[in-house]
Amino acid sequence: MPSPAANAPAPEASLHVLVLDDDPLLLDVMREMLAVCGVSNIALETQACSALQRLDQSMPDVVICDLMMPEMDGIEFLQAAAAQGYQGKVILMSALEDGVREAAGELARALGLQVVGSFRKPLEQNQLRAALAC
Structure with missing residues (x-):
């Protein structure tokens, strides 16, 4: 007979x-990758202003954020999210150089954000799964 733990849903299943990201195609890919990880409560936004409004409505457990976006870049978004009191985890992704991503991660940590991953695009399934499990 399986143990109760064997029947328990994966922790990722309850994540919001x-x-x-400003790329709708990448958002579709991320939705599929998150679904493979067992995440079903997924919000997708192409504009930082809309994402900030979502933070006001309901705080997600994890924010996955691109760094290079028009109008408001990822750093500006993270500054605003920290100012709004966001307490969840942050995963950064960008096609920018490693040093830029690392600097962005340090800045986010200095703002009090919990950065659990910083990855080059395209994010790989195993990277996403590991970051969500942190």
Whole structure:
């Protein structure tokens, strides 16, 4: 007979994840990747202003954020999210150089944000799964 733990849903199943990227195709890919990880409560946004409004409505457990976006970039978004009191985890992704991503991660940590991953695009399934499990 299986143990109760064997029947328990994966911790990822209860996560609420917000993905912010200006590329709608990448958002579709991220939705599929999150679904494979067992996440079903997924919000997708192409604009930082809309993502900030979502933070006001319901705080996600994890925000996955691109760094390079028009109008408001990822750093500006993270500053605003920290100012709004966001307490969840942050996963950064960008096609920018490693040093830029690392600097962005340090800045986010200095703002009091909990950065659990910083990855080059395209994010790989195993990277996403590991970051969500942190």
